[in-house]
Amino acid sequence: xxxxxxxxxMAERVAEELTAERRAEMDAHEQxxxxxRQALAEWQKMQALLLASWPAEEPRRPFFLPNPRRQNSWxxxxxxxxxxxxxxxxxxxxxxxxxxxxxxxxDHGQLSINFSTARGEAGAMSAQAVTPTQVQAxxxxxxxxxxADGSAETxxxxxxxxxxxxxxxxxxxxxxxxxxxxxxxxQSALWQQVExxxxxxxxxxxxxxxxxxxxxxxxSDRP
Amino acid sequence: MKATETDKELVEQALEGRVEAFNxxxxxxxxxxxxxxxxxxxxxxxxxxxxxxxxxxxxxNLKELRERERFASWLFRxxxxxxxxxxxxxxxxxxxxxxxxxxxxxxxxxxxxxxxQLTIRTLISRLNPELREVVLLRxxxxxxxxxxxxxxxxxxxxxxxRLYKAVDELRIGLESQK
Numbered sequence: 001x002x003x004x005x006x007x008x009x010m011a012e013r014v015a016e017e018l019t020a021e022r023r024a025e026m027d028a029h030e031q032x033x034x035x036x037r038q039a040l041a042e043w044q045k046m047q048a049l050l051l052a053s054w055p056a057e058e059p060r061r062p063f064f065l066p067n068p069r070r071q072n073s074w075x076x077x078x079x080x081x082x083x084x085x086x087x088x089x090x091x092x093x094x095x096x097x098x099x100x101x102x103x104x105x106x107d108h109g110q111l112s113i114n115f116s117t118a119r120g121e122a123g124a125m126s127a128q129a130v131t132p133t134q135v136q137a138x139x140x141x142x143x144x145x146x147x148a149d150g151s152a153e154t155x156x157x158x159x160x161x162x163x164x165x166x167x168x169x170x171x172x173x174x175x176x177x178x179x180x181x182x183x184x185x186x187q188s189a190l191w192q193q194v195e196x197x198x199x200x201x202x203x204x205x206x207x208x209x210x211x212x213x214x215x216x217x218x219x220s221d222r223p
Numbered sequence: 224m225k226a227t228e229t230d231k232e233l234v235e236q237a238l239e240g241r242v243e244a245f246n247x248x249x250x251x252x253x254x255x256x257x258x259x260x261x262x263x264x265x266x267x268x269x270x271x272x273x274x275x276x277x278x279x280x281x282x283x284n285l286k287e288l289r290e291r292e293r294f295a296s297w298l299f300r301x302x303x304x305x306x307x308x309x310x311x312x313x314x315x316x317x318x319x320x321x322x323x324x325x326x327x328x329x330x331x332x333x334x335x336x337x338x339x340q341l342t343i344r345t346l347i348s349r350l351n352p353e354l355r356e357v358v359l360l361r362x363x364x365x366x367x368x369x370x371x372x373x374x375x376x377x378x379x380x381x382x383x384x385r386l387y388k389a390v391d392e393l394r395i396g397l398e399s400q401k
Contacts, residue, residue, distance in 0.1 A: 011361065011386055011387070012368075046362075046390055046394065051363065052335045054347070056255075059253055061271065062249075064246045064250070065242055065249070065279070
């Protein structure tokens with residue numbers, strides 16, 4: 001170790017922050033170099049002088065933080081308990097609803113509420129969804145009813161004229177034809193709307209240049 | 224809660240909401256921090272205000288402390304930043320004069336003469352604030368250079384050169400008084 005290295009490590013040496021290896025190197029240099037030995041002694045004297053010149057004093061007041069648990073006011077306590085009570089009330093109501101399972105129905109201007117506690121028992125009004133099978137059954141039943149009514153009307157049992165019943169049938173057939181025609185028109189109008197919306201969406205997605213091309217294609221595709 | 228718990232353990236307890244754990248940290252470091260600020264500023268009221276503010280800010284921002292075992296360095300850094308942003312800085316001579324009442328007479332309890340104590344305090348107060356910070360942290364409070372680098376937000380090499388410069392100035396000042 002040379003003198004500049006010794007001087008660089010003087011602060012650590014004074015504060016005893018060196019490793020054992022470094023300390024041994026410094027001690028060896030200190031023994032062989034009077035100048036560095038004197039410099040180290042001056043550093044140590046300076047530290048001692050500084051510490052002795054200005055002893056620490058006690059702060060005039062403590063800096064503790066207030067403990068919040070000791071400063072709970074009655075308002076905060078009431079707020080806490082009110083919060084707990086509200087949560088308990090809401091939870092109780094939800095449990096009561098789950099246990100009683102009330103069902104509401106509105107029939108002929110009267111509102112009725114029934115409570116059913118047994119699982120799976122039908123209440124006053126069950127909110128079951130209508131399935132396609134049920135709809136088909138209803139339609140089939142109505143068709144059978146209509147067929148039965150039609151065959152009964154065609155039988156000359158009630159004394160009505162066969163000509164009148166034929167005219168009635170013709171009138172019904174005409175009405176059905178008109179309805180079918182209206183349905184077809186509605187269907188074609190709906191398809192047109194669907195096509196327009198689809199075209200708009202495609203053009204919006206592709207951009208204005210493609211939109212013109214798409215319109216041209218759609219117009220050429222149409223018969 | 225024991226007084227032997229480390230700073231890291233107390234910080235972790237304080238983060239769990241135990242104010243008494245943080246107060247133990249305050250009790251442990253208040254004397255050091257207050258005296259550092261007092262020697263740095265030279266005014267008791269300002270030192271107390273900054274000390275209180277530093278403890279409050281450290282409590283409020285405790286979750287931002289990454290290395291929990293380095294609470295002291297972090298606390299001193301907060302205090303140094305508050306000191307640097309505070310504009311109530313008395314002049315060095317006024318600061319030395321205010322603290323003259325604590326200068327003790329020479330005797331068995333205090334071997335240094337009253338005049339020598341006053342001289343050294345005045346020399347410390349006259350140091351550039353950057354040099355004074357380094358001298359105080361190093362000689363009076365025993366912080367290592369890496370801790371000082373964290374407190375003062377400066378490289379270790381810079382702090383070392385500042386310390387050598389400060390010691391030189393103090394030595395020259397003492398020699399001129401003789």
